Amino acid sequence: MLKYPEPIAKLIEELKKLPGIGEKSASRLAFYLLRAPEESIRELARSLIDLKEKITLCNVCFNITDITPCYICREEREEIICVVEDPLDLIAIERSGAYKGRYHVLHGVINPIDGIGPESIKIKELIERVKREAVREVLIATNFTVEGEATAVYIIDLLKNIGVKVTRIAQGLPAGSDIEYADRYTLSRALQGRREL
Amino acid sequence: MLKYPEPIAKLIEELKKLPGIGEKSASRLAFYLLRAPEESIRELARSLIDLKEKITLCNVCFNITDITPCYICREEREEIICVVEDPLDLIAIERSGAYKGRYHVLHGVINPIDGIGPESIKIKELIERVKREAVREVLIATNFTVEGEATAVYIIDLLKNIGVKVTRIAQGLPAGSDIEYADRYTLSRALQGRREL
Numbered sequence: 001m002l003k004y005p006e007p008i009a010k011l012i013e014e015l016k017k018l019p020g021i022g023e024k025s026a027s028r029l030a031f032y033l034l035r036a037p038e039e040s041i042r043e044l045a046r047s048l049i050d051l052k053e054k055i056t057l058c059n060v061c062f063n064i065t066d067i068t069p070c071y072i073c074r075e076e077r078e079e080i081i082c083v084v085e086d087p088l089d090l091i092a093i094e095r096s097g098a099y100k101g102r103y104h105v106l107h108g109v110i111n112p113i114d115g116i117g118p119e120s121i122k123i124k125e126l127i128e129r130v131k132r133e134a135v136r137e138v139l140i141a142t143n144f145t146v147e148g149e150a151t152a153v154y155i156i157d158l159l160k161n162i163g164v165k166v167t168r169i170a171q172g173l174p175a176g177s178d179i180e181y182a183d184r185y186t187l188s189r190a191l192q193g194r195r196e197l
Numbered sequence: 198m199l200k201y202p203e204p205i206a207k208l209i210e211e212l213k214k215l216p217g218i219g220e221k222s223a224s225r226l227a228f229y230l231l232r233a234p235e236e237s238i239r240e241l242a243r244s245l246i247d248l249k250e251k252i253t254l255c256n257v258c259f260n261i262t263d264i265t266p267c268y269i270c271r272e273e274r275e276e277i278i279c280v281v282e283d284p285l286d287l288i289a290i291e292r293s294g295a296y297k298g299r300y301h302v303l304h305g306v307i308n309p310i311d312g313i314g315p316e317s318i319k320i321k322e323l324i325e326r327v328k329r330e331a332v333r334e335v336l337i338a339t340n341f342t343v344e345g346e347a348t349a350v351y352i353i354d355l356l357k358n359i360g361v362k363v364t365r366i367a368q369g370l371p372a373g374s375d376i377e378y379a380d381r382y383t384l385s386r387a388l389q390g391r392r393e394l
Contacts, residue, residue: 033215051227
C-alpha cells in the first residue's frame with residue numbers, strides 16, 4: 001500500500017481531527033493546499049495562531065473578544081443581561097435582531113456526570129455582576145436541554161435571592177434543541193414570548 | 198448585525214477559501230478551533246507550513262516527495278513508465294495493486310484555452326527520460342477527458358518517433374471521469390485491459 005510523503009500524511013492526520021472532516025475530505029484538502037500558493041498557506045497558518053494569541057474573554061460579560069471590555073459591553077444597551085451558554089448562542093441571539101440588551105456568557109452548563117459543577121462556569125461572576133450593576137432584568141437563555149434547564153434552575157434560585165427580575169427565553173424553541181442552530185424567526189418569537197419566573 | 202472579533206472573522210475568511218467549505222462549516226471549524234488546546238492548533242499550523250517547506254518534486258518522475266529521488270524511483274520496479282496527470286492519479290493506481298512499474302507525473306494536461314501548452318507540463322522530461330532509461334513500455338494513463346485524451350495523443354506521437362512500445366490504460370473507466378475517483382476494481386480492469394497503440 002502506498003504511503004503519502006510524511007508531511008502530507010501529517011497534515012491529513014491533523015485535518016482529520018477537525019469536526020466533519022473524514023479521511024477523504026482531509027486528503028482532498030491536503031492536496032488542494034499542496035497546489036495553493038505558499039502565501040495563502042502562510043495566511044491560513046497565521047490566522048490559526050492569531051486565533052489563540054489575540055482572542056481573550058471580555059472581563060465583564062466573558063464573551064470572546066479581541067478588545068476588553070468587548071464592543072457589546074462598550075455600547076449603550078438596555079440594562080438587561082441575557083445569560084447564554086457559549087459565544088455561538090450570543091451570536092445567534094444578536095443576529096435575531098430581537099434583543100437590545102447585554103450578555104453574560106457562562107462557557108458551559110452544570111453537568112455533574114462530566115464533573116462540571118457551578119464553580120466551573122461563570123455563575124459566580126454573573127451573581128457579582130448583577131449585584132454590582134444597575135440591572136433591571138436577567139433573561140436566562142441557556143439551551144432547553146436537561147443540562148441547560150438544570151443550569152437555568154440553579155441560576156434562577158440564586159437571582160431570586162438577590163431580588164432582581166428574572167425571565168426565561170420562551171419555549172418557542174423545540175425541546176432538546178440548541179439555540180445556536182435555531183433560525184432567527186423562531187428565536188425572535190422565543191425572545192418576545194419570555195415569561196417572568 | 199453582529200461582527201465576529203477580527204481574528205475569528207479572518208480565520209473564517211481563510212477557511213472559506215478551501216474547497217467544500219462554506220460559511221457555516223467555516224464558522225463551525227473556527228469555533229471548534231477556538232476551544233481546542235493551543236498545542237493542537239500549533240500542530241495544525243506547523244503541518245501547513247511544513248507541507249510547503251518539505252514537499253518537493255522527485256527529479257526523476259516528478260511525483261511529490263520529501264526525499265529525492267522519491268521512494269518509488271528508489272525501488273526495484275518493472276521497466277514500464279505509467280504517465281499520469283497528477284500525484285492523486287498515481288496514488289489511485291498504486292492503491293489498485295494492479296501495477297508494479299514506474300511513473301511519470303505530468304502535472305497537468307495540455308489545455309490551450311487556459312494557455313497550457315506542452316511546454317508547461319513535464320512532457321519534455323518524459324521524452325528525455327524514455328531516451329535515457331531502459332524503458333520497455335510507456336503506459337499512458339491521463340484522464341479520459343477531452344484534455345486528457347488530447348495530451349495522450351500528443352505524447353503518443355512523440356513516443357512513436359522514439360520507437361518505444363506505447364500503451365493506453367483501457368476504456369474500462371466511464372467516459373469523462375477522473376482516475377483519481379475511480380474504485381480500485383474498475384482501475385484494475387482498466388490497467389489489465391490496456392492495448393498497444
